[in-house]
Amino acid sequence: MHTRxxxxxxxxxxxTAETFGNAVLAQFEMKPRHVRLPFTDTVDKAHQAVRxxxxxxxxxxxxxIVFTTLANMEVLExxxxxxxxxxxxxxxxxxxxxxxxxxxxxxHRIGRFSDVSKSKEYDxxxxxxxxxxxxxxxxxxxxxxxxxVILVGVSRSGKTPTSLYLAMQHGLKAANYPLIPxxxxxxxxxxxxxxxxxxxxxxxxxxxxxxxxxxxxxxxSRYASLENCRNEVSEAEAMMRRAGIRxxxxxxxxxxxxxxxxxxxxxxxxxxx
Amino acid sequence: MHTRxxxxxxxxxxxTAETFGNAVLAQFEMKPRHVRLPFTDTVDKAHQAVRxxxxxxxxxxxxxIVFTTLANMEVLExxxxxxxxxxxxxxxxxxxxxxxxxxxxxxHRIGRFSDVSKSKEYDxxxxxxxxxxxxxxxxxxxxxxxxxVILVGVSRSGKTPTSLYLAMQHGLKAANYPLIPxxxxxxxxxxxxxxxxxxxxxxxxxxxxxxxxxxxxxxxSRYASLENCRNEVSEAEAMMRRAGIRxxxxxxxxxxxxxxxxxxxxxxxxxxx
Numbered sequence: 083m084h085t086r087x088x089x090x091x092x093x094x095x096x097x098t099a100e101t102f103g104n105a106v107l108a109q110f111e112m113k114p115r116h117v118r119l120p121f122t123d124t125v126d127k128a129h130q131a132v133r134x135x136x137x138x139x140x141x142x143x144x145x146x147i148v149f150t151t152l153a154n155m156e157v158l159e160x161x162x163x164x165x166x167x168x169x170x171x172x173x174x175x176x177x178x179x180x181x182x183x184x185x186x187x188x189x190h191r192i193g194r195f196s197d198v199s200k201s202k203e204y205d206x207x208x209x210x211x212x213x214x215x216x217x218x219x220x221x222x223x224x225x226x227x228x229x230x231v232i233l234v235g236v237s238r239s240g241k242t243p244t245s246l247y248l249a250m251q252h253g254l255k256a257a258n259y260p261l262i263p264x265x266x267x268x269x270x271x272x273x274x275x276x277x278x279x280x281x282x283x284x285x286x287x288x289x290x291x292x293x294x295x296x297x298x299x300x301x302x303s304r305y306a307s308l309e310n311c312r313n314e315v316s317e318a319e320a321m322m323r324r325a326g327i328r329x330x331x332x333x334x335x336x337x338x339x340x341x342x343x344x345x346x347x348x349x350x351x352x353x354x355x
Numbered sequence: 356m357h358t359r360x361x362x363x364x365x366x367x368x369x370x371t372a373e374t375f376g377n378a379v380l381a382q383f384e385m386k387p388r389h390v391r392l393p394f395t396d397t398v399d400k401a402h403q404a405v406r407x408x409x410x411x412x413x414x415x416x417x418x419x420i421v422f423t424t425l426a427n428m429e430v431l432e433x434x435x436x437x438x439x440x441x442x443x444x445x446x447x448x449x450x451x452x453x454x455x456x457x458x459x460x461x462x463h464r465i466g467r468f469s470d471v472s473k474s475k476e477y478d479x480x481x482x483x484x485x486x487x488x489x490x491x492x493x494x495x496x497x498x499x500x501x502x503x504v505i506l507v508g509v510s511r512s513g514k515t516p517t518s519l520y521l522a523m524q525h526g527l528k529a530a531n532y533p534l535i536p537x538x539x540x541x542x543x544x545x546x547x548x549x550x551x552x553x554x555x556x557x558x559x560x561x562x563x564x565x566x567x568x569x570x571x572x573x574x575x576s577r578y579a580s581l582e583n584c585r586n587e588v589s590e591a592e593a594m595m596r597r598a599g600i601r602x603x604x605x606x607x608x609x610x611x612x613x614x615x616x617x618x619x620x621x622x623x624x625x626x627x628x
Contacts (some may be wrong), residue, residue, distance in 0.1 A: 095615040098378040105371040105424060106449045109461035120615050147456070151378060170449050176461040183420070183441050188382035199564050210490045211516050223589040243484050246519055278568050293473050294457065334470040336477065337523070341395045
């Protein structure tokens with residue numbers, strides 16, 4: 083099979099073009115070469131993009147696939163007119179029918195982000211990242227009332243990446259607490275968390291997978307041994323069951339899937355999408 | 356104007372549906388109500404979704420807008436047949452022309468993530484998050500050879516969120532170092548960074564905006580005073596110019612825009628998109 087190149091052209095960051103383009107391409111068994119052309123916001127840059135696409139078409143002998151999210155009509159026109167790729171105009175395809183449905187013209191605003199220094203929503207997102215970092219791994223019990231979510235689980239069950247993702251993508255203040263031998267002996271959740279039970283969500287993981295992850299960090303340690311992992315996981319699950327908190331297994335799940343499940347369950351009010 | 360509800364239906368997390376749907380909706384001056392229906396992966400759940408959409412249509416007196424990213428054809432069919440919303444089938448619209456272009460059938464794979472416990476790419480992403488956390492705010496000089504990017508800048512110029520974003524979304528190992536008075540006195544970048552100059556990227560920010568951000572943290576402190584911010588920023592910019600490193604101003608930019616610009620400039624090889 084020929085090499086195929088996929089271009090993602092945007093007048094903003096190109097993240098939307100690429101997220102969506104990748105989801106569409108995941109429907110096919112192919113590993114195309116990716117070229118992202120962000121900030122393509124002038125007619126000059128559009129002509130450059132056209133030259134690059136057409137050059138690739140010649141070299142590879144097949145036309146490249148070109149995903150665009152362009153709000154600037156002049157830029158789009160240059161690409162529509164000159165480009166020898168297969169053009170998939172993601173905005174035009176859906177914006178035009180929506181203009182009819184909503185009976186208004188689109189504003190051709192470029193990108194999802196306008197000047198962030200004037201955005202309260204953006205400030206909240208940065209504050210959520212600060213909070214989640216300060217409350218990573220049980221570092222601080224201060225201001226837990228301010229938390230939207232508190233994750234608990236054994237070491238390396240996925241708490242830290244999930245907390246940071248919830249903060250970064252959803253503007254949620256996410257604290258996380260490790261469950262450790264002292265908790266298992268007391269057979270109770272960490273005492274500082276008790277007043278906030280409604281916000282707690284547990285993460286668990288298969289002992290075999292946990293042992294594999296821990297072995298990458300500390301090979302052949304007791305910490306990583308399958309026996310120890312089995313023991314910690316079974317203690318942690320028993321505790322979560324007793325405490326009556328919601329929990330899920332992260333074994334085969336991505337950060338995005340874990341976060342989406344938590345959001346569905348906890349439905350926190352302050353949700354920035 | 357009536358309230359409008361927008362539904363995002365997916366058999367996976369729904370993140371792609373929502374990212375793309377939001378970008379399309381940003382082209383219109385409207386603040387619709389958002390309902391995300393992730394993991395809609397059975398005919399039963401599809402019928403539930405249809406009931407919810409049609410109920411909303413009745414209540415609001417206008418048809419809801421329904422973005423779908425559904426790989427499961429049975430689920431899609433239930434929604435196409437029963438739903439009284441305006442259906443925007445994001446996969447079908449682009450997958451069908453691609454099937455013709457590529458001369459293969461799509462595989463109807465659900466979601467971007469298959470079993471992550473078997474994915475090397477996913478492991479690399481988690482390792483990048485670990486690395487970036489361990490190298491946040493100049494915490495560690497260890498293993499800087501392993502870094503893909505090293506960000507420098509004054510306190511609160513945007514280094515930490517950008518590092519975490521680069522790790523989480525692009526699987527890049529991103530260290531970050533604060534520029535502090537000792538560095539300004541020595542008039543040189545932190546010595547530990549000198550061997551890695553090619554990987555360094557500077558962040559700067561307008562003193563007025565910096566003072567505003569710092570005042571939220573430590574109101575009326577010398578640290579947050581406009582005079583001190585002006586001084587730090589001018590020292591930092593002079594140092595970056597002398598060192599000949601690339602840099603940008605974060606004043607009005609989102610994390611995504613900063614990260615995209617850095618990627619364009621540094622073009623690190625190990626790039627997970």
